Amino acid sequence: MNDDFDPLRELRPDRVRPDDPGDPTVLSREKEKFMSSIDQTRTVPAVERSVPDVYPRLAYRDEWAALEYLVRVFQFVENREARMEPGDGEHESMLAWLHIGSGVVMIGRANAEVHMIHSPLESGLTTVQMMVNVHDVEAHYAHAVAEGATITMELQDAFYGERRYEATDLEGHRWHFAESFDAIRARGGDAPEA
Numbered sequence: 001m002n003d004d005f006d007p008l009r010e011l012r013p014d015r016v017r018p019d020d021p022g023d024p025t026v027l028s029r030e031k032e033k034f035m036s037s038i039d040q041t042r043t044v045p046a047v048e049r050s051v052p053d054v055y056p057r058l059a060y061r062d063e064w065a066a067l068e069y070l071v072r073v074f075q076f077v078e079n080r081e082a083r084m085e086p087g088d089g090e091h092e093s094m095l096a097w098l099h100i101g102s103g104v105v106m107i108g109r110a111n112a113e114v115h116m117i118h119s120p121l122e123s124g125l126t127t128v129q130m131m132v133n134v135h136d137v138e139a140h141y142a143h144a145v146a147e148g149a150t151i152t153m154e155l156q157d158a159f160y161g162e163r164r165y166e167a168t169d170l171e172g173h174r175w176h177f178a179e180s181f182d183a184i185r186a187r188g189g190d191a192p193e194a
Contacts (some may be wrong), residue, residue, distance in 0.1 A: 032081075051097065051104055056130065057069075059110035059117040060171050065105050067096050069170050070101040073147040074132075074177075075140065076100050100132055120172030129166075136187065137179035141165045157181075157192060 060066040070076045078096035084095040091110040110119040120126045134140045141155045144167055152174065153166035164178035184191035 044066070052102075054104060055104040056128065057095075057106040057108060057117065058130075058173055059113075059115075059119050060107060061110055061119045061121055062171075063094060063096070063107050063109050065170060067094075067098075070098055070105075070107070073144055073149050074167075074169075074175065075134075075143060076105070100134065103132060105130065126168070126172050126174045129176050131176050131178070132175050133183075134179055135183070136189075137163050137165070137177060137184070138189070140177055163191065 003075060021169070058066075066077065070120065071078060077100065079097045081100060082097045086092060086094075093104060095108040098105050098107065110122060111117055112122075144165075145151060149167045150169075151165060151167050153176075155163065155165040157163050158178075161181045162178040163181070163184060164176060166176050168174055181191035181193070
């Protein structure tokens with residue numbers, strides 16, 4: 001009986017090679033998992049590493065200081081392998097992608113000449129508020145306060161069913177951190193009915 005599967009039946013498993021090379025993102029992710037198991041660091045889950053179709057780019061006069069602040073104070077995680085540094089150090093500009101949950105934000109140097117984007121420090125205005133859902137908003141708030149965040153709205157319950165607080169970063173970008181009442185109750189926390 002000859003059919004289209006005869007060539008496959010004759011293949012030896014030890015001689016089968018894929019048609020295309022391995023996906024570099026899969027290899028990179030697996031390498032990161034392996035290395036983090038060695039040095040006991042946190043591995044960024046794949047959902048945090050993916051880039052959504054729409055994400056903001058925030059402009060800073062000092063994007064290096066902004067990167068340190070957002071990671072330390074607001075607990076963002078940088079996708080370090082995605083960082084773009086055209087130069088060789090802190091005197092050069094860079095772009096960085098930061099994740100929190102499934103959200104992504106890009107940060108970079110204010111660039112009025114090419115992209116016409118400004119830091120709130122330059123314009124004197126905040127023109128956007130970043131809305132961020134977090135797990136355990138009370139703990140997130142306590143951490144931000146302990147790290148010296150400028151709180152612009154204390155932790156409070158909103159009538160539409162979320163616990164939230166707001167803070168401004170070191171250059172004036174406004175951040176709204178929240179957790180739904182349903183999510184609070186699901187993790188065993190105390191929240192009113194919406």
